[in-house]
Amino acid sequence: MKYSLYYYDMCPFCQMVLRSLPAVKVDVEKRNVLQNPAFRKQQQQATGRTTVPCLLIENDQGEEQWMFESMDIIRYLQSL
Numbered sequence: 612m613k614y615s616l617y618y619y620d621m622c623p624f625c626q627m628v629l630r631s632l633p634a635v636k637v638d639v640e641k642r643n644v645l646q647n648p649a650f651r652k653q654q655q656q657a658t659g660r661t662t663v664p665c666l667l668i669e670n671d672q673g674e675e676q677w678m679f680e681s682m683d684i685i686r687y688l689q690s691l
Contacts, residue, residue, distance in 0.1 A: 612637070613640070614640065614666060614669075616632075616641050617644050617651075617666075618641065618643060618664045619645040619646075624664055624681040627681045628666075628681050628685055631688065635689060635691065639666075644661070657675065658677045662679055665684075666679075666684045666688075
C-alpha cells in the first residue's frame with residue numbers, strides 16, 4: 612500500500628493530520644498542493660474536488676481510494 616497526503620501549510624485541518632503522522636506506523640508521502648500545482652490538478656481530476664487534507668490510498672494493484680476529512684484520515688492511519 613502507498614499513502615499520499617494532499618495538503619497545504621496554512622490549513623489548520625491539514626496541520627492536525629501532519630501532527631499525527633509521526634505516531635503512525637506507515638510512511639505517508641506529503642504532497643503540498645500549493646507548492647506543486649500538479650498535485651492539485653491530479654486530485655481534482657481524480658475526485659472533482661480540491662479540498663484538503665485528502666489522503667490517497669493506492670493498493671498493490673494500482674487501485675485508488677481518496678479519503679477526505681481530517682479526523683477520518685487520522686483514525687484510518689492510526690488503525691494501520
